[in-house]
Amino acid sequence: MFCSCYPCCRVRPSCTLVNLRAILCQPCADQSQTTLVSKLEALQCHFTWDLDTSRSKLFRCRERFEDFFTEDRHSWLGHIYKLRGFIEYKLGFTEEAQSFFNKATEAFRQMRNADEGPWLVVNYGNLAWLHHHLGDPAESEAYLTKVDTLMKKYQSPAQDELHPEIYAEKAWTFIRFSTDKMLLAADYFQRAIRMQPDMVEWHTYHPGAPGRVSQVKLVSGKGPD
Template sequence: QLEAQLEALQCHFTWDLDPGRKKLLSIIDRLQDIGTEEGNFWLGQVYNLQGYIHFLLGSADEAKSFFSRAAEAFRRMREPDEGPWLLVNYGNQAWLHHRQGEEAESRACLSKVEALMEEYPSPSEDELHPEVYAEKAWTLRNFGRKKQRLAADIFQRAMRMQPDVVEWQTSYVLGLTSLFKHSDTGLEGDDWEKMSQAKEQDPENLFLAAKYLQQLAKKGESVKDEARELATRVLRNPVGSYSGIKPLLMVYRFYVSTDEGVKLAARLWKNTQTTVI
């Protein structure tokens, strides 16, 4: 019966996420660069995924530590501190305890899931909580092109149910740019409209801003001035996977000037060394 209850959970352990050690290590490296500063909207999801990957890589203690950090991050970010955004985390913890033979602890986590489901019932029997959809979609985005298509569909479900969460919309359109990154003309039609809206609603997201310039440039627009302006903003921020520097350097390489791109990269390198020292 316990096994059946665990299988029914929505969490990393039931989402078919085991692409092999090499891919897992690559994801871990990328997640470590995302930035764990206060205010990172996806911090809880980052820790949840890190915990699950550490479990797959054989470190249950690391997994437990990251799952605890995830729960704490969600509580700090949300009001009230208990809600459906913890369903995935409690599910992960239930599975981890079960895999370690700690059945009493596993059942305790299952009880927490049941209590949350009772207090915050999903909108309908055949739908999950939008928070669960969003975390699942964000997680799937990290596992390659095939999963990214599914992630886009799941994000759309979350946004239909809760259309006012800017970060979900941003993550959704960033997923679209990954799906169509080999397109010569960039996003088109409704997808392009959604990206434009996301940029307006999330103006401080420099990664999104850089991706937006990439898309504009693919459409034949001149983006040199905008790229230089964005570079000054990026230089003021810590370098990481989502600082915007990687897509911005691509914009420089193909649409501004290779020489300027090299100089920008050098300035960023100098900034990181100064920060480390």
């Protein structure tokens, strides 16, 4: 039995499965970790969107979102749960973070009347990052596989563009969390609506920041960051 980088880390015949992991060479583990991190960094999710995570900002947003949780049919409830999960993680509450991410999955299941769809790509990306930070690479890889499966099954209608569900959620998140990215958020909403014009809430959403998205001058000629 040999490790993938044989001959540098040949396993001795006398070794048992119990101590196999301890014998495998460090380069193998390092390479695996590097590959996992590269996959995580390529995701579109709250962990990769360069959000302002100062504690004062996190506490203000958490307090604001608590008012929404009495509205079970709020059209953005799944998105709120996802952002709340990210906030809880950044504040150091990992169990609460996972709970909110799981609530987001259930909220979308009820709102969309479907067990899966492109709206879960961001949430599965969040869960992949969460399990990575919790030191569980196997579970992180499992969620990366789910993301990959959804991306292949629900491809963007426009070549070289994000899926409209991802554009819309990224735009909503920027509006709720990063007012300095309002112009970019407006552009993302415009892209989402152009590809999927039947989503009423994308047209009518009124952000907490001053002015409607439709009143913000759109940024032209920019692709996804």
